[in-house]
Amino acid sequence: MLNEDKGPRIVVEPPGPKAVKLIEADKKYIMQSFNRWYPLVVERGSGSYVYDVDGNKYLDFNAGIAVMSLGHANKLTIKAITEQAQKLMHYSFTDFLYEPATKLAEKLCEIAPQGPECKVFFANSGAEANEAMIKAARWTTKRQYVLAFTGSFHGRTLGSLSLTASKPVQRRYFGPLLPGVEHVPFPYCYRCPFKLEPKSCDFYCIDYIQEQTLRYTPAEETALFMAEAIQGEGGYIPAPEGYFQKLKKLLDKHGILLGVDEVQSGMGRTGKWFAIEHFNVKPDYVSMAKALGGGLPLGALIGREELMELDPGSHASTFGGNPVACAAGLSVFEEIESSNLLQDVTKKGEYVMKRLREIQDKHPIIGDVRGKGLMIGAELVKNPNTKEPAKEELQKIIVGAWKSGLVVIGAGESTIRICPPLTITQDELDMGLEILEKQIRNI
Numbered sequence: 179m180l181n182e183d184k185g186p187r188i189v190v191e192p193p194g195p196k197a198v199k200l201i202e203a204d205k206k207y208i209m210q211s212f213n214r215w216y217p218l219v220v221e222r223g224s225g226s227y228v229y230d231v232d233g234n235k236y237l238d239f240n241a242g243i244a245v246m247s248l249g250h251a252n253k254l255t256i257k258a259i260t261e262q263a264q265k266l267m268h269y270s271f272t273d274f275l276y277e278p279a280t281k282l283a284e285k286l287c288e289i290a291p292q293g294p295e296c297k298v299f300f301a302n303s304g305a306e307a308n309e310a311m312i313k314a315a316r317w318t319t320k321r322q323y324v325l326a327f328t329g330s331f332h333g334r335t336l337g338s339l340s341l342t343a344s345k346p347v348q349r350r351y352f353g354p355l356l357p358g359v360e361h362v363p364f365p366y367c368y369r370c371p372f373k374l375e376p377k378s379c380d381f382y383c384i385d386y387i388q389e390q391t392l393r394y395t396p397a398e399e400t401a402l403f404m405a406e407a408i409q410g411e412g413g414y415i416p417a418p419e420g421y422f423q424k425l426k427k428l429l430d431k432h433g434i435l436l437g438v439d440e441v442q443s444g445m446g447r448t449g450k451w452f453a454i455e456h457f458n459v460k461p462d463y464v465s466m467a468k469a470l471g472g473g474l475p476l477g478a479l480i481g482r483e484e485l486m487e488l489d490p491g492s493h494a495s496t497f498g499g500n501p502v503a504c505a506a507g508l509s510v511f512e513e514i515e516s517s518n519l520l521q522d523v524t525k526k527g528e529y530v531m532k533r534l535r536e537i538q539d540k541h542p543i544i545g546d547v548r549g550k551g552l553m554i555g556a557e558l559v560k561n562p563n564t565k566e567p568a569k570e571e572l573q574k575i576i577v578g579a580w581k582s583g584l585v586v587i588g589a590g591e592s593t594i595r596i597c598p599p600l601t602i603t604q605d606e607l608d609m610g611l612e613i614l615e616k617q618i619r620n621i
């Protein structure tokens with residue numbers, strides 16, 4: 179039994195009686211288009227823990243899907259939200275100005291991987307930030323085509339969904355989607371789409387884009403390549419080293435803009451402000467959301483200045499850049515910078531990867547361990563030789579972990595997704611990994 183004060187505490191097997199009532203209401207009143215891993219009914223959160231309505235306390239390896247990077251109920255964020263809400267809650271940045279938005283935009287330009295000569299568009303979500311990216315790229319280049327990766331996730335509004343190619347259910351019956359979108363294979367080296375070996379392939383997957391895709395999707399009419407440097411929903415898969423450098427050369431040759439979707443990987447999750455910084459290329463656009471608003475809805479598109487000169491009235495959003503969300507965003511910056519969190523994330527990430535590899539040595543169900551910072555995936559396979567995805571086993575492990583006091587979910591077909599608050603402690607990481615290992619052992 180885990181210590182009562184330290185760590186998780188399960189007092190009633192979840193879902194408990196209060197949760198069951200709320201689950202009934204959810205079924206009755208909410209459109210069930212979500213893919214819930216298990217029916218956790220959350221009541222409150224504090225630091226690296228969340229509590230359900232029946233009093234169970236869970237360690238959080240999920241952070242509200244990579245949003246609560248400072249943990250739950252961060253004091254600085256609460257203070258920023260409260261003070262800003264007392265001053266001004268909304269005034270539509272589409273038509274009027276206020277300081278929290280310009281201040282946050284200035285901060286984003288300071289850290290932008292493109293360099294500081296950037297401009298920002300504020301939205302409310304990741305999908306919306308990506309819509310803005312597509313529109314800004316098309317408007318600027320006056321070109322129509324957009325490229326994206328197989329396995330990518332860019333959101334669920336119709337434009338961003340057209341680029342998404344993660345799971346069939348996300349697209350089924352929603353067509354026709356945006357025309358002018360082409361998908362090219364993501365360099366998922368553990369399951370190379372060309373069945374090649376990373377050591378000898380010389381990135382044939384990039385030659386393929388030149389030789390095949392750009393033959394019938396005219397390069398001179400292609401505006402943008404939208405990419406995740408580390409696929410999130412697709413299974414927490416980092417692109418291999420050197421890949422983006424070669425890709426960028428190809429795109430530059432044709433004047434195609436590189437836009438990186440940092441909705442899940444940005445704001446320090448990987449130990450750098452942006453995942454693309456691990457790959458030594460300068461993108462043209464960056465989209466963000468999730469952790470940016472410290473728990474409030476906020477998305478942003480950062481683009482090189484000259485790629486953000488759209489006509490007045492051509493693109494806007496009533497709530498985008500809401501002052502309270504921007505104040506919360508500023509508090510996230512303040513906390514990360516004042517506590518030197520990025521360095522810490524790198525160390526913690528290396529530790530988790532090492533521990534997972536030790537678990538992998540004992541349990542061949544873990545086929546691949548990968549990630550950067552605290553964006554880590556452990557892909558489960560039925561057999562390390564056939565690499566058949568262990569989907570049912572993943573579900574059992576995830577549900578077993580929940581019942582033992584750990585909130586963790588999957589990604590891709592059969593990957594355990596580890597994205598705790600960046601502020602999680604070493605002890606807490608150990609406790610969570612212990613719960614996971616036990617579940618893996620039980621399979």
Ligand SMILES: Cc1ncc(COP(=O)(O)O)c(C=O)c1O
Nearest residue numbers: 303304305331332333410441442
């Ligand atoms: C990489 C990526 N892009 C875009 C999105 C969509 O963001 P939102 O749900 O805020 O629209 C997500 C959400 O998970 C994501 O992970």
